[in-house]
Amino acid sequence: MKNAEQVTFGGGNIDRAAQLRDDPQALAEQWQTAQVLVMWRGKPLCQLAAAGDVPGALAWLPATHPVVKGQETEAVFLGRCAKDVGRFAIDISTWEPEAQDTDSVGGFVDLSEQRHPELPQDSGFAELRRIMAHLNRAEAEFAATARAIFGWHETHRFCARCGEKSNMAQAGWQRICPSCGGAHFPRTDPVVIMLITHGESVLVGRSPGWPEGMYSLLAGFVEPGETLEAAVRREVEEETGVKVGAVSYLSSQPWPFPMSLMFGCAGEALGRDIKIDPNEIEDALWVSRQDMMTVFAGDHPTIRQPRKGAIAHFLLQNWLADTLD
Template identity: 40%
Template sequence: MTSRPLRFHHAALGFGGNPLDRMAAARDHGSSIPALLEDPETRYVAFSGDHVLVRGPAEADDPWFRSGEVKGFGPPTETVFLGRTARMAVFAKRFDPPSDESEGAPPVRDLRSMATVGLAPPDTLGILAEAKALLHWHRSHRFCAACGQPSRLAAWGWRRECTACGTHHFPRTDPVVIMMAVDGDRCLLGRQPRFAPGMYSCLAGFLEPGETIEAAVRRELNEEAGITVGAVDYLASQPWPFPASLMIGCIAEASSSAITIDATELEDARWFARAELRRMLDGTHPDGLVCPPPMAIAHGLMQAWAEA
């Protein structure tokens, strides 16, 4: 695919910089976690539904709260332990959105927007991604998949237990392949109807049961664009908490070039020369075509190949 190894710019990627020690061994058997709830050094992140509670623009949209502060938000639907750094333990709480916006709750921010415009540092974004995915799982898995009875939070948020049959359920992460097919000095990009005007990105799709990463890359490229590929190289991954995916970034060597678009998935797909892709990345494309923002793994894949 290229004579030189691709250099991926991990520092710009959103949600990947999580500094927490998750302390898995202490979730069930340790006595240290309950004592951390009221520790003055402990910090909380909080969500109203799927949105991050923040202190507001006057405090740079700070999402960190102390124990006494989150108690003022009312009863949480869940409280989960995320882990700790050398300095502090971190918990997350989820609250139902208020029925009346005038109730005095802190402002909320969309996590994707926070990452896109840089409203939080990388390590904070990684912690918020962990919290959002875990809290979403609890909200959507309140009943046992084995018997249908209610389940309860256990292991400080890292398990649910059925109150009737005793089945244990664990948080899920949905793997997604996101890939760019390349053919010599050109790459394949597509756009969905929901994309911003002029934006093209890498193709992507969920892994299916019993499927390898390489097989999923080949299947998705063939299904969405009619392209067959040979060698598939893994490049990088990204947690994507919308709601709880792991994006697995790959570069694939095309063995065909005729594009047949799946119109249910894509509005357009075409080959881009490396020089044209560079103009898209630096915002100078003559037709105004653009790439996803730097926090997205698609941008990283495109940049890595464009610079090779």
């Protein structure tokens, strides 16, 4: 797929500069002129837009800012943009807002924005899924990296070998157990998401709890010892009863909710009969190319457009445009 890396969170062309992660002196030098992204409970600090608008840029702070200063030992080194200054991220999830915006919390999309009294007045924390399609490629990749790596630290604070509390190392890219010496690295969970077609129709499904009218491509985790192709066939048959023949790879997307890598694949269905497993999904149906065009135009009477920024939207958009090759 020629435009595979145009997917959201891809194509940022950032230099992760991994060779600096275990070089304390180099990291200290990078920190002096660093731009730092502050994270709060998975939300990046953004430059807030006018009321009703979606933030379109991250709010980077200098390492000298009072909220950031002295945090270098707990900061994650994200890398650089070409010859740009070093980019780091810190997490302040222990902060409790005095006047929490709860009106928009919950539901399928978190529309709330939290403002920290010591941070710039035009900045606030916003849900990454809400803003992901509005960020430029580099900022989207930095934000996704920060969210995923802090999510891993939050759920992997103790050694998987002996249970002792582990310590952050290598600028956030490793945890070391002080008791048994075990080294632990960030995990990424592989997930297949499938553009399953039969003639001029595509197979979509919906999970329980999704907003009314929301359908997407089928997806599922890859199991140990399983190829991507086998996972595609297994997941589709388990969820819908549809058997799949030829499978090919299209594109991938880092999906930091919490720490997955989505493998976009195309599959050719061997038939159209659907028998859903209600323990897996709520509904599944075939949508013709013409009807999917109506969905993307926002004019379909019962199906809403897939969320912009998600790889499902990206794959369907390319399928409609006949640009999968």
